Amino acid sequence: MQLTWLMISACILIGVLSLVYQRGAMRGLTYTRYFTKDAVFEGDTVEMVEVISNAKWLPLPWLRLESSIQTGLRFGDQANLDIYTGDIYQNHISLFYLRPYRRIKRHHQVMCARRGLFRLDSATLTTGDPLGLISRAHKFPLHLELLVYPQILALQELPLPNHSWIGELAVQRWIVEDPFLTSGIREYRPGDAMGSINWKATARTGTMQVHKRDYTADHRLVICLNLEDSDTMWRNINDPERIELGIRYAATVADQALRSGIETGFICNGHLIDGPRQSVRIGPSAAADQFELLLTTLARLVLDRTVSMPTLLEEVLSEEPVDTDYLLITCHQGEKLSKAADQLLRRGNGMEWMIIPEIEPVF
Numbered sequence: 001m002q003l004t005w006l007m008i009s010a011c012i013l014i015g016v017l018s019l020v021y022q023r024g025a026m027r028g029l030t031y032t033r034y035f036t037k038d039a040v041f042e043g044d045t046v047e048m049v050e051v052i053s054n055a056k057w058l059p060l061p062w063l064r065l066e067s068s069i070q071t072g073l074r075f076g077d078q079a080n081l082d083i084y085t086g087d088i089y090q091n092h093i094s095l096f097y098l099r100p101y102r103r104i105k106r107h108h109q110v111m112c113a114r115r116g117l118f119r120l121d122s123a124t125l126t127t128g129d130p131l132g133l134i135s136r137a138h139k140f141p142l143h144l145e146l147l148v149y150p151q152i153l154a155l156q157e158l159p160l161p162n163h164s165w166i167g168e169l170a171v172q173r174w175i176v177e178d179p180f181l182t183s184g185i186r187e188y189r190p191g192d193a194m195g196s197i198n199w200k201a202t203a204r205t206g207t208m209q210v211h212k213r214d215y216t217a218d219h220r221l222v223i224c225l226n227l228e229d230s231d232t233m234w235r236n237i238n239d240p241e242r243i244e245l246g247i248r249y250a251a252t253v254a255d256q257a258l259r260s261g262i263e264t265g266f267i268c269n270g271h272l273i274d275g276p277r278q279s280v281r282i283g284p285s286a287a288a289d290q291f292e293l294l295l296t297t298l299a300r301l302v303l304d305r306t307v308s309m310p311t312l313l314e315e316v317l318s319e320e321p322v323d324t325d326y327l328l329i330t331c332h333q334g335e336k337l338s339k340a341a342d343q344l345l346r347r348g349n350g351m352e353w354m355i356i357p358e359i360e361p362v363f
Helices: 002-024 199-205 240-259 290-299 309-317 336-345
Strands: 029-035 039-041 047-054 060-070 072-075 082-085 089-098 102-112 116-128 135-149 173-188 209-217 220-225 262-268 280-287 326-328 350-355
Touching: 029 060, 029 116, 029 135, 039 290, 047 060, 047 089, 089 102, 089 290, 135 290, 199 209, 220 240, 220 280, 220 309, 240 262, 240 290, 240 326, 262 290, 280 290, 309 336, 326 336, 336 350
Parallel strands: 039 135, 220 262, 220 326, 326 350
Antiparallel strands: 029 047, 047 102, 060 089, 060 116, 072 102, 082 089, 116 135, 173 209, 262 280
């Protein structure tokens, strides 16, 4: 008889306990996760912090945390963190015991192995009663993003026979007189404007004198990144690692050019994540935020060809650009591409080729 009542009491207790956890396990349970930086460079390490709080009297005997993120971020080894890595995504699973009114804060060191926009939209927490008879799960929205810029290489790593052109783009056709810079006076020459005459110096010397203007350079560079590996390539990218190297070349050249005060732009026959499927075009500028704009564009670039590069160059040519240097970063110099580049050259523009070398496979 006592055994019967004991079993009945145990069943009632288990039922009440299950009901309590079914109704109250998720109350007061919060989860947040954030990166200590919004943007970093490829190869850098950033810290990710996650906080789990149980703001109630009910302890959580077991709590499972599950999340998924792209494989381009590499997490260091840590206790109570199981990582299952696939080709595109990696799944993280952790198991906790959370006492009443307790908060757990974990710090992860994350190495950014690839450029791109990395998102963590949500994480799922699952908990239940001590016997595991019932469980409750809740998906916590996070809307977490980390922007990873392409790596900036050393100039010696660029495939050019001579790197000096990056800092010496002031060819003769770009050098013009700047009316705001005066470096002295000189004698009048036929064709000088009347407004340039220095009357005080003329009266003092007895001969016509004009202001001597200094020179400034109007530098414009457009970096052209081609996602194609041949003139006959269709939409699919055949060698993404080679294109990733080209993206690093583009970032490195943009860095050097803007440091030299050169107006720098960018075009590419790919498109941006979350944007319309159209080619990327950024006009030349030397504004303070231009480098950040170019880096953000390169980080968000999707390796998906929109149009052929000859077609994109023809669109540029239709705008009749002049006195602009074009750097074409490409895997090939096919006939159609060379013809389009020559047309820009004949219109009074400069053209430089940067061939992306083939990457030897690692076994």
